[in-house]
Amino acid sequence: MQAALLDGESSLFAGAMSQVPAATRTLRVLRFLASQPGPVPLDRISRACDLPRSSAYHLITAMVAEGFVVHLAEERRYGLGVAAFEVGSGFARHAPLARIARRGLAELVDATGQSAQLAVLHGGDVLYILQERAPGRPPLVTDVGVRLPAYLTASGRAMLAALPPAQVRALFPDRSLFVERNGIGPQSLSALRTLLSETRSRGHATEDGEVTPGLASVAAAVLDHNDYPVAGLALTFSTPDPRTSEHAAAVRRAAATLTARLTGRGSRTE
Numbered sequence: 135m136q137a138a139l140l141d142g143e144s145s146l147f148a149g150a151m152s153q154v155p156a157a158t159r160t161l162r163v164l165r166f167l168a169s170q171p172g173p174v175p176l177d178r179i180s181r182a183c184d185l186p187r188s189s190a191y192h193l194i195t196a197m198v199a200e201g202f203v204v205h206l207a208e209e210r211r212y213g214l215g216v217a218a219f220e221v222g223s224g225f226a227r228h229a230p231l232a233r234i235a236r237r238g239l240a241e242l243v244d245a246t247g248q249s250a251q252l253a254v255l256h257g258g259d260v261l262y263i264l265q266e267r268a269p270g271r272p273p274l275v276t277d278v279g280v281r282l283p284a285y286l287t288a289s290g291r292a293m294l295a296a297l298p299p300a301q302v303r304a305l306f307p308d309r310s311l312f313v314e315r316n317g318i319g320p321q322s323l324s325a326l327r328t329l330l331s332e333t334r335s336r337g338h339a340t341e342d343g344e345v346t347p348g349l350a351s352v353a354a355a356v357l358d359h360n361d362y363p364v365a366g367l368a369l370t371f372s373t374p375d376p377r378t379s380e381h382a383a384a385v386r387r388a389a390a391t392l393t394a395r396l397t398g399r400g401s402r403t404e
Contacts, residue, residue, distance in 0.1 A: 159185060159193055164202065164218065169360060172298035173206050173213030204304040213300050216257045231365060232264045235356075235392055239266040239367075242388045246381055248371040250388075251276045252356075253289040258305045260290040260366065274370055275346055282345065285312065285326050286319045288353035289366025291339035292389075295330040296355040296363040302330065319344045338382045339366075342373060349373065352382040354389035359397045367392065 162183045167174070180190040194212055197203040201217035232252065239250045243266045251274070252264040259281045265274070276282065284290025285306070294302055303323060306312070312321045319341075320326040333339045342350040353368035367389045369381050393399070 156193070159183065159189070160197065163190075163193060163197065164214075167203065167212070167214050168218070168362070170213075173204075173209065173211035173300045175211055179212065204300075206300055206304075209300070211300070213298070213304065215304060219255055219257055219305070231396070234395055235264055235365070235367070236266075238388050238392050238395075239264060242266070242367075242369065242384060243268045246369060246371075246377075246384050248369050248381060249274060251289065251368045251370065253287070253293075253366045253368065254364065255284060255290070255293050255366075256281060258284055258311060260284045260287050260293070262289075263365075274349070276368075276370070283313065283315070285329075286315055286341065286344045287366075287368070288339045288341045288351035289368040291329065291333050291341065292353040292355040292366040292368075293363035294326070295333040295339060296357065296361070299327070302326070315344060338386050340382075350375070350378070352378065352385050354386045356389050356396065357393045359399075364396070365392075 163179060163185075166179060166182050176190060176194065177187065179185070179194065180187045183190065185193070194203055194205075198205050198212075198215070201215045202221075203212050203218070204215040205212055231254075235252050239252060242250045247268055249265070249267045249271045251262055251266075253260040253262045253276070255261075260283075262276050262278055262280050262282075265276065265278055267273070276287070282290070284294055294305075306323050306326065309322055312319075312326075314321070320329055337354070339353045340350065345351070349370055350373045351368045351370045353366050355363040356365040356367055358364045367385060369385050371378075371381060375381070
């Protein structure tokens with residue numbers, strides 16, 4: 135009797151799968167693109183996902199229209215679009231990321247005496263999902279639930295610096311997307327690229343007065359098993375502060391520890 139029921143469930147599942155091939159293929163393409171270090175040609179998608187080239191083209195075209203895939207026409211390549219970033223950010227908010235990070239943020243605050251925040255990418259913005267305020271420190275605008283332009287914040291810059299350049303270009307295709315908050319900060323994709331290059335060379339992101347005058351932040355990216363930035367961990371303090379380099383080192387260690395906890399890999403040390 136039980137075997138018959140199991141056989142029946144298997145048949146129903148197989149039948150259901152056969153009726154939604156487009157959904158299965160779409161998920162297969164998204165999973166493949168998410169595993170790549172950067173945008174890829176259509177032929178590679180077709181081969182990797184076992185799709186006829188014409189089917190892959192029509193499927194990708196529909197995904198581009200919905201924002202899940204971006205087409206880099208000059209390179210004849212396809213990569214994840216803004217909608218895919220939003221889905222990933224939604225997962226980060228609903229997954230136990232904040233719970234896993236809470237202890238690390240508390241330890242970072244105890245060690246430095248400064249306030250710490252955890253943010254995730256939400257399109258071209260960052261969304262703050264966790265904050266640990268140090269005793270005696272003023273409240274910050276980066277409270278839980280607040281969204282700010284990613285290119286203005288240290289946590290956003292840390293995550294953007296860990297993305298392939300084509301993904302950054304897809305997030306900020308137009309100069310009009312760059313808005314001022316306090317009269318400073320990058321105002322073009324070219325300026326942002328320079329800033330992100332400096333961030334990668336330094337090993338952490340910075341901002342000074344671009345979010346709140348008189349306050350500066352340092353941040354590092356938290357990565358998943360594909361080295362994709364799932365969050366930005368930041369520490370905020372009043373300026374000037376002679377311990378800025380110490381704060382940066384503490385943030386890098388905390389982000390590496392959280393990355394290790396998320397991926398199951400050993401903690402990356404400096």
